[in-house]
Amino acid sequence: MSAIVGIVIVSHSADVARGTADMVRQMVGEEVPCAFCGGNPAGGLGTDPGQIQAAIAKVWSAAGVAVLVDLGGAEMNAEMAIELLGDGRGEKVRVCNAPLVEGAVIAAVEASGGADLAAVCAAAEELSP
Amino acid sequence: MSAELHLALIERTAAAIAAHAEELTRLDQAIGDGDHGVNLRRGFEAIAADKEALAALPAADALQKAGMTLVMKVGGASGPLYGSLLMGMAKAAKAGEPLARQLSAGIALVMQRGKADVGAKTMLDVLVPVRDALERHADAAPEEALAAVRAAADAAREATRDMLATRGRASFLGERSRGHYDPGATSSQLLIHAVCDVLEARA
Numbered sequence: 655m656s657a658i659v660g661i662v663i664v665s666h667s668a669d670v671a672r673g674t675a676d677m678v679r680q681m682v683g684e685e686v687p688c689a690f691c692g693g694n695p696a697g698g699l700g701t702d703p704g705q706i707q708a709a710i711a712k713v714w715s716a717a718g719v720a721v722l723v724d725l726g727g728a729e730m731n732a733e734m735a736i737e738l739l740g741d742g743r744g745e746k747v748r749v750c751n752a753p754l755v756e757g758a759v760i761a762a763v764e765a766s767g768g769a770d771l772a773a774v775c776a777a778a779e780e781l782s783p
Numbered sequence: 784m785s786a787e788l789h790l791a792l793i794e795r796t797a798a799a800i801a802a803h804a805e806e807l808t809r810l811d812q813a814i815g816d817g818d819h820g821v822n823l824r825r826g827f828e829a830i831a832a833d834k835e836a837l838a839a840l841p842a843a844d845a846l847q848k849a850g851m852t853l854v855m856k857v858g859g860a861s862g863p864l865y866g867s868l869l870m871g872m873a874k875a876a877k878a879g880e881p882l883a884r885q886l887s888a889g890i891a892l893v894m895q896r897g898k899a900d901v902g903a904k905t906m907l908d909v910l911v912p913v914r915d916a917l918e919r920h921a922d923a924a925p926e927e928a929l930a931a932v933r934a935a936a937d938a939a940r941e942a943t944r945d946m947l948a949t950r951g952r953a954s955f956l957g958e959r960s961r962g963h964y965d966p967g968a969t970s971s972q973l974l975i976h977a978v979c980d981v982l983e984a985r986a
Contacts, residue, residue, distance in 0.1 A: 666816075694858025696825060700818060702858055726951055727860035730896055734854050734863045 659765040659774045660687040660713030662721045663758050664706055664728045666699045668692035674722075674755050681759055682766040687713035688758075701728045706735035710747060718746035718771035722758040722778065746771065752778035789838040789845055791981045797831040799977035800824050800970065807973075811966040814953040818859050819966040826857040826865070846873035860897070860951065861967065864906065867892040883917040890914060897950060904946040904953060904960060906967035912939040913975055925986040929979045940964065940972040 661678060665671040671692035678688050689709035694700025701723075710719050721736070723729045729749060736744045748771060750757055757778035764777040800807075800823050808820030830837065830849050837845045850869030854862050871892035875885040890910050894900060901911045916935035920928035941964075948960035951967075 694818075694822070695856055696858065698818070698821075698858070699816070700822065700858035703855055703862075727858075727863075730860050730863040731854075731858075733896070734866070738854075 656768060657715045657717035658686055658768065659717045659761075659771050660689070660710075660715040660719040661758060661762050661765060662706070662709045662713060662719055663688070663690040663754065664701055664709070664721060664723045664732050665690075665692040665754060666701060666724055666728060670724065670754070674758050677755065678758050678762045682762045686762045686765045687715060688762060689713045701731040703731045703735040703738065706732050707739060710735070710739065710743075714743075716746075717765075718748070720761050720765070720771060720774045720778065721747060721749045722752060722754050722761060723749060724754045748775050750775045750778040752781050756781050785842065786838040788981070788985065789840075789842070790834055791984075792978060793831055793834045793837060793849075795977040795981050796974055797827040799973045800827045803970075803973055807966050807970055810964055810969055813963045814948065814956055814960050815966060816859075816952050819861060819970065822857045822859040822861055823865070823970055826853040826862060829853075829856040843873045843877035846870070846876055861970070863896050864893055864967070867896040868910070881921070883914055883921060886910065886914040886917060899950040902946065903950040904943050904948040904965045904968070905950055906965075906971040908943050908946065908965065909936055909939045909968045909971040909975065912936070913971075925982065929983050929986065933976060933979050936972045936975040940968050943968040 663671050663674045671690035675688055675690040689712040691705040691709045695702045713719055721732050723732050732749050736747045750761060761774045761778040764774045804820035804824040807823065808817055811817045811819035829852050837848060846869045850866040850873060854866035868889040871889035872885040875888035893907060899905050899907055901907050912935045913932055916931045920931045943965040945961055948954045953960045
């Protein structure tokens with residue numbers, strides 16, 4: 655069996671990230687590697703490239719990792735975190751242009767069926783207007 | 784000589800952000816998420832905490848390292864944006880480009896990172912006119928060039944007041960974003976003045 659795409663959930667709020675991850679697990683259980691992070695380096699609302707990199711490492715898969723983000727700063731920090739990954743790993747990580755909660759759930763369902771990274775992201779991105 | 788200049792630049796910019804953190808936060812509360820002042824202060828405090836090491840580095844390496852510190856410590860959009868500005872400048876500095884070209888390289892990375900251009904009511908609306916002023920005064924006496932840069936930063940920040948925000952959190956407010964100064968444009972103006980203070984004292 656081929657590797658399953660990993661899912662990373664990035665929100666400004668750790669609570670939102672954790673809750674979204676709960677919803678993902680409700681759909682796909684532990685079949686799909688899923689990690690989340692939220693909050694800035696000082697523990698307030700915001701995002702932290704270091705935490706995002708750690709979350710990517712946690713769900714690292716040969717099939718790649720799809721990252722779902724909420725608002726602007728989360729997207730920029732996720733892109734930054736991916737560019738700063740070493741060993742060309744960034745090539746296998748994509749930020750999906752999709753709503754966080756719906757996107758994460760649909761991406762995970764798609765991943766659980768063995769879809770590749772492009773298909774996982776496309777499924778989530780179909781939700782965007 | 785250059786270590787002394789780096790030290791002065793780090794101290795002056797960090798002090799400017801610290802002194803105006805509450806004002807930046809107030810501006811951001813009006814049209815954003817209200818974290819700009821506190822986020823930038825955290826980033827510049829982290830740079831200042833490392834000032835001796837940064838001062839000892841060549842300019843390009845110091846810019847690169849300071850940019851990376853902002854990326855890792857700020858926690859909001861201003862981290863990757865100001866971080867990209869410094870890292871873009873670092874690349875041009877390494878290639879031996881003059882200041883205006885360094886700023887251009889930084890601006891290009893900010894545009895790429897923020898997917899924004901001038902006129903969207905962002906930091907770019909100060910940085911680009913400042914770069915243009917620098918270019919226009921490339922052959923002028925330092926005092927004259929610095930005065931032109933300060934004037935450009937002030938006029939450009941002023942102009943953000945009536946702009947419609949089309950990028951960032953402020954864009955959610957649509958027409959209601961008009962009538963407020965942009966927090967990012969304001970922090971850029973503050974930083975430009977801080978850098979001019981240092982360069983003027985040495986001119």
